[in-house]
Amino acid sequence: MPLHINTPLLESRPLSLAAGRSIWLKMDALQPSGSFKIRGIGAACEHHAKGGQRRFVSSSGGNAGIAVAYAGRRLSIPVAVFVPETTTGKAKALIRQEGAEVIIHGASWQEANERAMSALDPDTAFIHPFDDPLLWTGHATMIDEVVAQGLSFDAVVLSVGGGGLMSGVVEGLARNGLEHIPIVAVETDGAASLAAAMEAGRRVQLPAITSIATSLGARMVSERAFELTQSRPVESVVVSDRTAVDACLRFLDDHRVLVEPACGATLALAYAHSASLARYERVLMIACGGATASLAQLQAWHAA
Missing domain, CATH: 3.40.50.1100 (Rossmann fold)
Structure with a gap:
């Protein structure tokens, strides 16, 4: 569904x-x-969940992270979202509201994304906020x-x-x-x-x-x-x-x-x-x- x-x-x-x-x-x-964002991110999260991934990691300025957190909660899969320092308090609160972990890193999304990529392991799926077929x-x-x-x-x-x-x-x-x-x-x-x-x-x-x-x-x-x-x-x-x-x-x-x-x-x-x-x-x-x-x-x- x-x-x-x-x-x-x-x-x-x-x-x-x-x-x-x-x-x-x-x-x-x-x-x-x-x-x-939930259209594509939801599809990606469902795809990776069916493939056996047990954790989602994403990088986001806000909305993609909220969507991954929402998808993770619906699929009962833990989520960590790396956000830059410019992310609004409201965005961070909404990500946490969905039960996801928020990690703040860097002055821009690029820096947060690089940190997110370093947090991956074989059981973790990386959910890119925009660049994924x-x-x-x-x-x-x-x-x-x-x-x-x-x-x-x-x-x-x-x-x-x-x-x-x-x-x-x-x-x-x-x-x-x-x-x-x-x-x-x-x-x-x-x-x-x-x-x-x-x-x-x-x-x-x-x-x-x-x-x-x-x-x-x-x-x-x-x-x-x-x-x-x-x-x-x-x-x-x-x-x-x-x-x-x-x-x-x-x-x-x-x-x-x-x-x-x-x-x-x-x-x-x-x-x-x-x-x-x-x-x-x-x-x-x-x-x-x-x-x-x-x-x-x-x-x-x-x-x-």
Whole structure:
């Protein structure tokens, strides 16, 4: 039995009016772990559990760790999550709430990830937060669900951190005969590793993550995500932290759902960057969610 749920597909009247075109939301913010991550991570954890692994280790800025912890609890397998020092207190509390161990190491996800890799043994499965074909196949189910509901769309808008969501959406489009559908990949300034790679024509490493959207905090995008920009229609858009936060607060008013700035970056294209959508009539936005920011934190960022 999958650990994720089939999430609602909603036409958003507020976002449609703001953008001047039809905006549909795949509401993965409503997944039990709070984000889309449980689709792929749940699939990977089930795969490794069936293979006899007795422990899961992951590295995360928040949402992937929460998803691994949730999956481990559901599968009765212990979990250790290595997080960087920038991880919010809320994210750490949610990981611990699922019964997992939290180990804090390093100033960035890369450093936490290196420490996690050193903690492996033959009985332990490493659950990568974004760079694993098992994850992409799991994430692709969101497109399967949209297609099954009969929605036609001419673009997909999604947020990019390491590139796992984009890789999964591309797989989902391909297996439903929709390879031609363009993707608008959104990042925040200070975490835009995909935009930097597309500009340079090769993967590059950001010197640091300076965005508040720490869930997008991969200093280098995955090789698979970069390859996809070279082989299919992908447009990069970078928004400010402030724009992402404003979108989160407007979305809370409009849809009564709290998401973090990593998701707000996508929503911002309807609220404040509708020119980026000018070529499209019906847009599918992945409301990827995120459980690592509280309302108080969003309000504090907004007031800063």
